[in-house]
Amino acid sequence: xxxxxxLAKELNVSISTVSKALNNSEEIGQETVKRVKELAxxxxxxxxxxxxxxxxxxxxxxxxxxxxxLNHFLAKALFGIEREANLHGYNIITCISNESLVKExxxxxxxxxxxxxxxxxxxxxxTQIKNEVEHFKKTMSQxxxxxxxxxxxHDVLCDKVIVDDYDSTYRATKxxxxxxxxxxxxxxxxxxxxxxxxxxxxxxQAILESLGQELLSLKxxxxxxxxxxxxxFFKDNQDIDGVIAADSTSGVIAINMAVHFKRKVPKHxxxxxxxxxxxxxxxxxxxxxxxxxAKKIGAKAAQLLIKRLQTPATEELQFTTxxxxxxxxKTKSTLKAL
Amino acid sequence: xxxxxxLAKELNVSISTVSKALNNSEEIGQETVKRVKELAxxxxxxxxxxxxxxxxxxxxxxxxxxxxxLNHFLAKALFGIEREANLHGYNIITCISNESLVKExxxxxxxxxxxxxxxxxxxxxxTQIKNEVEHFKKTMSQxxxxxxxxxxxHDVLCDKVIVDDYDSTYRATKxxxxxxxxxxxxxxxxxxxxxxxxxxxxxxQAILESLGQELLSLKxxxxxxxxxxxxxFFKDNQDIDGVIAADSTSGVIAINMAVHFKRKVPKHxxxxxxxxxxxxxxxxxxxxxxxxxAKKIGAKAAQLLIKRLQTPATEELQFTTxxxxxxxxKTKSTLKAL
DNA sequence: GTGAAAGCGCTAACAC
DNA sequence: GTGTTAGCGCTTTCAC
Numbered sequence: 001x002x003x004x005x006x007l008a009k010e011l012n013v014s015i016s017t018v019s020k021a022l023n024n025s026e027e028i029g030q031e032t033v034k035r036v037k038e039l040a041x042x043x044x045x046x047x048x049x050x051x052x053x054x055x056x057x058x059x060x061x062x063x064x065x066x067x068x069x070l071n072h073f074l075a076k077a078l079f080g081i082e083r084e085a086n087l088h089g090y091n092i093i094t095c096i097s098n099e100s101l102v103k104e105x106x107x108x109x110x111x112x113x114x115x116x117x118x119x120x121x122x123x124x125x126x127t128q129i130k131n132e133v134e135h136f137k138k139t140m141s142q143x144x145x146x147x148x149x150x151x152x153x154h155d156v157l158c159d160k161v162i163v164d165d166y167d168s169t170y171r172a173t174k175x176x177x178x179x180x181x182x183x184x185x186x187x188x189x190x191x192x193x194x195x196x197x198x199x200x201x202x203x204x205q206a207i208l209e210s211l212g213q214e215l216l217s218l219k220x221x222x223x224x225x226x227x228x229x230x231x232x233f234f235k236d237n238q239d240i241d242g243v244i245a246a247d248s249t250s251g252v253i254a255i256n257m258a259v260h261f262k263r264k265v266p267k268h269x270x271x272x273x274x275x276x277x278x279x280x281x282x283x284x285x286x287x288x289x290x291x292x293x294a295k296k297i298g299a300k301a302a303q304l305l306i307k308r309l310q311t312p313a314t315e316e317l318q319f320t321t322x323x324x325x326x327x328x329x330k331t332k333s334t335l336k337a338l
Numbered sequence: 339x340x341x342x343x344x345l346a347k348e349l350n351v352s353i354s355t356v357s358k359a360l361n362n363s364e365e366i367g368q369e370t371v372k373r374v375k376e377l378a379x380x381x382x383x384x385x386x387x388x389x390x391x392x393x394x395x396x397x398x399x400x401x402x403x404x405x406x407x408l409n410h411f412l413a414k415a416l417f418g419i420e421r422e423a424n425l426h427g428y429n430i431i432t433c434i435s436n437e438s439l440v441k442e443x444x445x446x447x448x449x450x451x452x453x454x455x456x457x458x459x460x461x462x463x464x465t466q467i468k469n470e471v472e473h474f475k476k477t478m479s480q481x482x483x484x485x486x487x488x489x490x491x492h493d494v495l496c497d498k499v500i501v502d503d504y505d506s507t508y509r510a511t512k513x514x515x516x517x518x519x520x521x522x523x524x525x526x527x528x529x530x531x532x533x534x535x536x537x538x539x540x541x542x543q544a545i546l547e548s549l550g551q552e553l554l555s556l557k558x559x560x561x562x563x564x565x566x567x568x569x570x571f572f573k574d575n576q577d578i579d580g581v582i583a584a585d586s587t588s589g590v591i592a593i594n595m596a597v598h599f600k601r602k603v604p605k606h607x608x609x610x611x612x613x614x615x616x617x618x619x620x621x622x623x624x625x626x627x628x629x630x631x632a633k634k635i636g637a638k639a640a641q642l643l644i645k646r647l648q649t650p651a652t653e654e655l656q657f658t659t660x661x662x663x664x665x666x667x668k669t670k671s672t673l674k675a676l
Numbered sequence: 677g678t679g680a681a682a683g684c685g686c687t688a689a690c691a692c
Numbered sequence: 693g694t695g696t697t698a699g700c701g702c703t704t705t706c707a708c
């Protein structure tokens with residue numbers, strides 16, 4: 001890589017002259033500016049990012065810590081973050097916590113020592129279960145703002161972007177009830193997560209509000225065989241006529257399993273699940289999907305962080321919690337639109 | 339963040355003494371070392387990464403450029419890269435090219451100005467179609483090694499990690515022939531990609547080698563409705579008794595669509611597709627899957643890059659191309675194991 | 677055993 | 693209009 005020093009030497013001027021010329025300083029003569037720029041162009045000079053970071057005490061890099069990159073929702077959120085960050089001249093360093101508190105702490109620690117200006121993260125499962133938040137607070141107190149999305153730590157004061165999980169399943173359940181469904185089941189493989197609990201609560205509330213309805217939940221834990229569990233579930237409860245799935249895998253499998261048992265979807269049974277387009281088409285018929293707008297969530301999180309990074313420390317900036325509303329895309333796995 | 343300067347001041351010693359003490363230099367007295375370390379511990383001192391990078395002229399960061407983070411295979415490869423990189427003390431900066439040549443070039447350009455030590459990338463679709471490679475060569479000539487994986491530019495001399503695409507579909511097709519299948523179709527939504535073409539070629543070869551067999555391909559382009567296309571395809575070719583899918587979505591939908599048409603899987607029709615575990619279970623029965631070992635591919639790519647980064651420029655290091663063999667996981671969508 | 681000084685690449689206040 | 697200097701945080705050579 002060419003440096004200012006080399007350009008300066010070749011042009012027989014000082015380093016600062018070159019620097020100023022390239023930064024369009026008024027101080028430098030037109031002729032000199034031209035010569036400098038031409039040579040810089042020729043050598044394809046680009047200022048060294050590391051030197052700039054050191055000098056300006058900011059890296060223009062955002063640390064992103066997510067629990068699981070294979071989760072389609074999180075991958076999509078990451079996509080949204082990356083795009084929004086890029087738009088504002090930021091790069092992202094991605095760390096995957098693997099749902100582990102220790103890894104989350106380490107990543108935070110490691111990146112906080114100069115590599116990034118701030119963080120966007122989704123709290124790991126272990127962190128949620130143990131309810132640890134000290135590492136977040138410490139990072140923030142060291143001057144690195146954090147924006148949390150989807151799974152957030154309510155005890156930490158920071159910007160947050162979340163989904164209306166409770167409302168989504170409440171409304172979805174209501175809509176199945178409106179279809180005249182009598183035995184609506186809830187299937188989830190994310191029971192341990194805060195969002196999973198909220199989604200179940202929405203379902204429960206809707207069921208409890210309806211006369212003659214009863215709760216019926218299937219929880220699938222990590223490592224368990226979704227196929228087998230859903231199969232048994234359908235066998236044990238042959239009269240299920242509606243399913244609310246807290247995740248996309250369970251929803252898709254539920255449809256295919258119902259068909260496997262010679263039940264018509266949506267004639268005999270309706271299925272709604274949280275899912276993105278690309279996954280919801282894995283079943284026939286495709287899954288009526290609750291869309292979380294993951295990309296938008298990621299983008300919003302990035303916006304909040306960047307705004308905070310670019311606000312002078314002197315100004316007060318209130319912490320906000322942005323709720324991104326889900327929308328339902330009806331396909332042929334349900335009778336009615338919401 | 340605490341700096342050496344601040345520690346030095348508080349301890350009434352020089353900056354260099356503190357630095358040496360923390361780096362366990364022999365020169366410093368035991369007593370001093372102890373005092374320094376205690377204070378550093380107290381203040382949770384961590385050397386500033388940016389300063390280290392500038393000084394040592396390396397960032398311990400790898401630039402990863404992938405075309406699409408929502409592609410499960412690529413996300414998984416990224417996961418492998420991240421883990422392997424972390425193991426060796428590297429962070430990763432992720433850029434998403436969105437299958438665009440321009441974005442790929444920009445990312446390369448941007449990160450090459452000091453942000454990363456080298457690159458791991460999967461060539462974008464547009465780049466493959468236009469067969470552009472200059473930006474890769476230029477980046478390498480500037481001292482940033484590149485490792486390509488999955489989709490590679492054959493005209494560029496660099497380390498590569500690829501899949502035995504041709505062999506995989508050749509063998510998969512052969513195994514369906516061995517089952518006694520007579521009309522085996524090939525379905526692909528990645529026809530434009532180098533790997534897509536190789537996969538089709540493997541299928542063609544196997545079919546052509548068998549007497550009385552004919553080729554039957556369905557290509558699904560971006561933006562087209564997979565459900566609709568596969569549905570029509572089955573309608574138009576009611577006697578299909580085998581499917582080789584070049585991607586996981588098509589394989590899963592094919593199974594579900596076959597069942598939809600009252601055809602038994604695998605009694606009447608066998609389906610094999612490239613897929614990972616989490617997606618192959620989206621159908622009932624689950625898809626017999628050609629596993630690409632994405633994580634391993636990512637990890638291997640990271641290993642190759644890190645090895646190169648840590649080899650002194652004086653030593654010659656041959657460029658290698660590593661082929662990661664696929665394996666087949668048989669489930670109930672086929673009769674025989676491969 | 678400790679400290680001063682140089683230098684990584686860059687910017688900017690200040691001289692001339 | 694151009695150059696000198698200091699400094700961002702760190703390591704390391706060389707003096708003392």
